[in-house]
Amino acid sequence: MNCCNEKPIIELTAGEKLCKQHFTEYFENKVFKTITKFDLIGKEENLGVAVSGGKDSLTLLNILNKLSKQNPKIKLTAIAINEGIEGYRDKSLITAQNFCDKLNIKLNIYSYEKEFGMPLDNMLKVLDVKPCTICGIFRRYLLNKKSKELGFTKLATGHNLDDECQSIMMNQFKNNIHSSARLGPKVGINENKNFVQRIKPLYLCTEKEVTTYAFVNNILDNFIECPNIGKSYRAQIRDMLNDFEAKFPGTKYSIVNSFLQILPDLKQRFKDAEVNYCSNCNEPASKDKCNACKYVEKLNKAKNKPLIKIK
Numbered sequence: 149m150n151c152c153n154e155k156p157i158i159e160l161t162a163g164e165k166l167c168k169q170h171f172t173e174y175f176e177n178k179v180f181k182t183i184t185k186f187d188l189i190g191k192e193e194n195l196g197v198a199v200s201g202g203k204d205s206l207t208l209l210n211i212l213n214k215l216s217k218q219n220p221k222i223k224l225t226a227i228a229i230n231e232g233i234e235g236y237r238d239k240s241l242i243t244a245q246n247f248c249d250k251l252n253i254k255l256n257i258y259s260y261e262k263e264f265g266m267p268l269d270n271m272l273k274v275l276d277v278k279p280c281t282i283c284g285i286f287r288r289y290l291l292n293k294k295s296k297e298l299g300f301t302k303l304a305t306g307h308n309l310d311d312e313c314q315s316i317m318m319n320q321f322k323n324n325i326h327s328s329a330r331l332g333p334k335v336g337i338n339e340n341k342n343f344v345q346r347i348k349p350l351y352l353c354t355e356k357e358v359t360t361y362a363f364v365n366n367i368l369d370n371f372i373e374c375p376n377i378g379k380s381y382r383a384q385i386r387d388m389l390n391d392f393e394a395k396f397p398g399t400k401y402s403i404v405n406s407f408l409q410i411l412p413d414l415k416q417r418f419k420d421a422e423v424n425y426c427s428n429c430n431e432p433a434s435k436d437k438c439n440a441c442k443y444v445e446k447l448n449k450a451k452n453k454p455l456i457k458i459k
């Protein structure tokens with residue numbers, strides 16, 4: 149069924165075909181409804197937005213900018229991490245900077261090179277580790293630490309329904325249910341002042357919807373992917389889910405919707421798990437030292453230098 153006489157640009161999972169204007173309205177309303185439904189953003193916030201220069205994060209920034217214009221007590225600041233991936237992140241950060249300039253939003257960029265001693269490309273030359281494992285640990289670490297320093301009340305990320313679906317399945321396949329308890333539109337299990345609350349306003353938007361929104365609204369005109377993504381477990385799960393979705397439309401929604409039904413019980417089950425603090429940097433850790441400090445130690449050993457204290 150078509151929305152009006154205009155040419156449709158997308159067919160939704162339920163079969164409805166929407167033109168550019170009706171799709172844009174549908175998509176933005178969906179994000180605003182997600183924010184209300186899961187109580188993601190309060191009336192007054194110093195909201196950080198994690199941007200990478202990709203379609204998800206710039207779409208998120210564009211919509212949150214509209215929200216902030218209507219609610220001036222919601223202040224936005226962008227934050228980006230430069231992992232040091234040549235030919236990829238250098239380019240996407242230029243896109244991010246240009247977009248932030250256009251919206252007049254300040255962008256703070258932090259790099260692995262400055263914070264951890266070397267760019268990711270070099271880390272992968274001295275350590276035998278999967279790129280996304282070390283990259284993800286360092287990114288989460290820096291985002292939390294810098295969000296605290298910048299005084300963010302919350303940090304919004306561009307994770308969409310496909311990302312969440314992949315995480316749920318990865319945790320199932322790896323018997324990692326404790327990690328699943330941390331998922332959801334509001335990340336984490338308990339409120340903890342050492343963790344800046346992460347929120348996912350695009351939680352119910354599919355990758356296809358986000359991509360369409362970004363392109364038809366001229367947010368992004370090119371698409372570059374990290375050269376390391378193909379080596380990740382996530383990419384295999386992504387391809388499997390895409391195959392399934394093509395054969396059985398609605399699979400991804402079903403996975404996330406059924407997960408949302410059990411999520412409160414999961415969070416309840418793990419709510420008493422103890423949080424330790426890293427003896428080196430004082431950031432939250434599951435053991436005596438946080439994973440970021442453990443990797444910095446390994447990097448320094450690999451370089452034959454003493455441990456850098458991350459303050």
Ligand code: SF4
Pocket residue numbers: 231279280281283284374375376377380
């Ligand atoms: S795909 Fe992996 S290596 Fe590339 S930016 Fe993402 S987490 Fe880092």
Ligand SMILES: [Zn+2]
Pocket residue numbers: 151152153154166167168169170171
């Ligand atoms: Zn229409």
Ligand SMILES: [Zn+2]
Pocket residue numbers: 426427428429430431437438439440441442
């Ligand atoms: Zn640490």
